[in-house]
Amino acid sequence: MTRRRWRITLLAALATLAAVYPISSLFRSDAWLRDAVLVIALAAAVGLLLRGLTRSRLLTLFAQLVLVLYGVLALTVRETFTWGLPTAETVERLNVLGLQALETIQRNAAPAPLTEGVTVYLVGAVALIAVVVDAMAATWRAPAAAGLPLLTAYLITAANSDSTSAVRYFVVPVALWLVMLHTTARASFGRWSTTSATDVGEDGPASDDTTALRSLTAGAAKLGGIAVLLALVVPAVTWHAPPRYLTDGLARSTGSGGIGTVGINDTIDLRTSLLSTDPSPVLRYTSTGPATAPLRVFATSYYSSGEWRIARRQSEGPDRPVPLPPQADRREYIMTVSNNVLKAPRLAAPYPVVTPAIEGTSFTIDSVTRDIQVRETVDSYQVTYSVVNPSPDKLRSAGPPSSPDILEDDLTLPADAEDLIRRWSDEVTRGAANDYDRAVAIQAHLRDSTRYQYSLDLGETPQDENGEDLDPISAFYETRLGYCTQFATAMIMLARAQGIPARMAIGFIEGRREGSSNLVRQSDAHAWPELYFQGSGWLRFEPTVGRSGPPVYSLAGVDTPTSGATTDSGSTSNTATPTGSRRPVDEGDATGTATRTSWWEQWLSGSNLVILSALLVVALGTLLMPLTAWLTRNVRRHRAATRQDLVEIEWAALRSHLDDLGLVAPPGATLRTARERYITDGHLDADHATALRRVTATLERARYDRPERTTPQQTEELHRDIRSIRRQVSRTRAWTTRLRSFLWPTEGVSVWQGVWRRRSQALRRRR
Amino acid sequence: MTTDTSGVGTAGDLDLVRRVADQLFATMTKVIEGKPDVVRTTITVLFAGGHLLIEDVPGVGKTMLAKTLARSIDASVRRVQFTPDLLPSDITGVSIFNQDARRFEFRPGAIFANVVVGDEINRASPKTQSALLESMEERQVTVDGTTYPLQAPFIVMATQNPIEMEGTYPLPEAQRDRFMARISMGYPSPRAELTMLDSHSARSPLDSLAAVTDAATINTVVEAVTTVHASPAVRQYIVDLVTRSRSTTALRLGASPRAGLHLLRAARAQAALGGRDHVIPDDVQTLAVAVLAHRLMPSSETQLARRTTAEVVTDLLRQVPVPSGTR
Structure with missing residues (x-):
């Protein structure tokens, strides 16, 4: 499969569409559907394009979000744009529409009228779901996880309609999701054949593959059987609570309405x-x-x-x-x-x-x-x-x-x-x-x-x-x-x-x-x-x-x-x-x-302001260490007098980052032993192993050879290599480790520890 | 790069080092099968201009290694079997009165050769041992007030049996310090042993061995090796290692300054063998055990724990951080 992942992108877009389509049963008009299809297509197209252009997943997701949200705004509130860009007026308009949407869903039973506000926010939500599904399924190649946003989309309908939803509303997105799983799993199987993790049995590799496949198939069949059984048994034996509604919206139920009551719209x-x-x-x-x-x-x-x-x-x-x-x-x-x-x-x-x-x-x-x-x-x-x-x-x-x-x-x-x-x-x-x-x-x-x-x-x-x-x-x-x-x-x-x-x-x-x-x-x-x-x-x-x-x-x-x-x-x-x-x-x-009163006036009351500022402080505090690390690295780079210094700084940064990721080289390790350790433990592929070898070679030359032999080109190449190695190693780690290494980098922490130590020493001396 | 202003060995010299090393290696491994590391260390010590102490149980090929190296070089070779009654003059030589010429004539001893193989060196009396060891260090012999320089290259390869200690005179630490490196042969792998049984049973492989280099070439190589660049960081690393060996509680006696010198020289040779004109810490680490272990005296705790000095050196290597370029 190419990096663009055509098939999976198409499937993700179709699954999203299938999952949001039932929402049409909540509203009296299907006018929103055209815009929804457009934004889903846009999300998929942008994803395809970006995955072809860049390897960075985060960049892809970010650009996808920005472009698709721009698309939503352009589709719905284009009249507020100046020079093709959103203005303050756009924000005001969105606020007005938001209030309208809120009122609509709070005041109406399904099917609710499709006001402009509802359309804008519905299309926005669809866009968000489309981007998230696409990112999970295609960018991160984890279609299993993409099931969650799809389920969310489906639940919007399921939780808000009074009657039982049609079976096809559920079956179609689920089928597409399963096809997505299948496509990705097949691609993974295809890759496995190049490496053999286990010893080859007596009957040769072919029979091993067959056995493994058979046991996998049996396992999957068992799981599937249990799932189907549970799906049938659990609803049959559990007690059904009266339907509850999201944010008490759409056709609010006050709980007392027995069978046969007649509701009257408040609107x-x-x-x-x-x-x-x-x-x-x-x-x-x-x-x-x-x-x-x-x-x-x-x-x-x-x-x-x-x-x-x-x-x-x-x-x-x-x-x-x-x-x-x-x-x-x-x-x-x-x-x-x-x-x-x-x-x-x-x-x-x-x-x-x-x-x-x-x-x-x-x-x-x-x-x-x-x-x-x-x-x-x-x-x-x-x-x-x-x-x-x-x-x-x-x-x-x-x-x-x-x-x-x-x-x-x-x-x-x-x-x-x-x-x-x-x-x-x-x-x-x-x-x-x-x-x-x-x-x-x-x-x-x-x-x-x-x-x-x-x-x-x-x-x-x-x-x-x-x-x-x-x-x-x-x-x-x-x-x-x-x-x-x-x-x-x-x-x-x-x-x-x-x-x-x-x-x-x-x-x-x-x-x-x-x-x-x-x-x-x-x-x-x-x-x-x-x-x-x-x-x-x-x-x-x-x-x-x-x-x-x-x-x-x-x-x-x-x-x-x-x-x-x-x-x-x-x-x-x-x-x-x-x-x-x-x-x-x-x-x-x-x-x-x-x-x-408008919701934000209520919302911006005293206690909420305190919470908001507390959240802001927490957010800043969370980013303190990464920022410190980044700043320190840049200051050191700036101060580096010789190329040797620069090379050392880059290496120290890489080493510290790898340390954070759990790749520790022993203190007495030479560059070569450290390199081999990183290559094995970091599961570096051939390209990145070569890059790391280039890095250590440059570093070795800088350290132990005559100083004039380190060239600026090598320094630059080292910088590039180190960046790609950082990314590659990060990818092989658990997300918790990555998060910790991002939020609590030793590089940044040590700076503050140093500051603290100096301060306490100064205090002690004064005493 | 044909010439170098900083007086460093030329690329041609490095090539020569590589070529000679490869030839020696190819020849020697024909005889010493399954022991590439031992052979490589031997060549390293030869190129570094040091002496080699081979210590192991009988019959694993200590003497064979020494003889193989000697045969591979087209140079004068002497072999001395050390016994308790061996005299110092047997080593250094003796002045004999020539009746015809009516004057004393110096008859050179066993030491006057490019390659001296000293078998079972610990069986000789301390007096004889010291005669050998002094000439090893000074590379000259003084008999009756006359100093006779030894030829270059000059390498002493002494073997020693650590098991059968009865009636032996173990080398004192001070004298062991003269050897640049000590290696153990170790038993060959079963496969190597099988090959050996097949090929060596008929006739000695040494017989078919031809010299692949000569004394003059070895001299050039040794000269070239001394010009290999050792950066301040590497020298610092050697000093760190040596210093740490003196402060660690695992050792009663740490490494001498000469140990540091030897380590640097050996590391240079190792770098040259690797085709590099500069030493890296890996060179130092590769040779640290061979160069340092035999000079150190374990503390009583280490002895009680039945740990060898080689293990202590390995620990040191793990503990001492490799210095970076900027410090």
């Missing part, structure tokens, strides 16, 4: 369908009130890169939920839920909840959104909720919004569509005198079926003049096509543009009446906006075209017929006293403490 991506057509039931309920109020699961104010996410708040917001509007404006009803399978910590309830009664688990109520979060999924529960119905006049005269539960995010517009939103909003609300009229105008505008069309299929995403996909809001403006998420988002943004605080609520519509109760299915998932009006709190609007049930207050002055308008059924009571852990919401202990 609503506007680009893809939130809505499932899955008819499996989520819960059943009966209510004392009119069955028109949707069941809210959570609300969020944070919109970023086309997604609604649950943002963690720091100190914003009140300590406890703000009081509800006065009794005159609302009625209270009781809803009893049964057969609930909504995955904890989520709980569905109409907004606003006055008193939840949940048995069997503890719960918290968010102080801002009034979301109820339970520790474990409960089958049934009861909530007392209000239906707020302020009069349009009151809403018209509501003052400027001001409440502790209005967050900064409630008025934030996405930067990439801000101009459009403001223009659009001003156009829609032209002529409206107050916030309420504006909100009503926006809802009416969006509900106008002549302008907007309800569709679960968003079609192709329109592109801007640069050929890039438009952000979801602009895209909605262009296509006028969407479902509840798009409509709700549009209304929120248009309202925010008018200074009305608005947020996104996600939950289920009222469901279908079946017998005495209502059945809510997974396909009933819905999203709607909540707008804040001073004095009335957060009010639900319904901008989705064709969706029934906009609240009465939102229809003032609009001639859209109301279907199933809220009517007071009379059972106004907060007298019902559900049993269990009943607790007024207003007293609920809110637990919204996590913060939304």
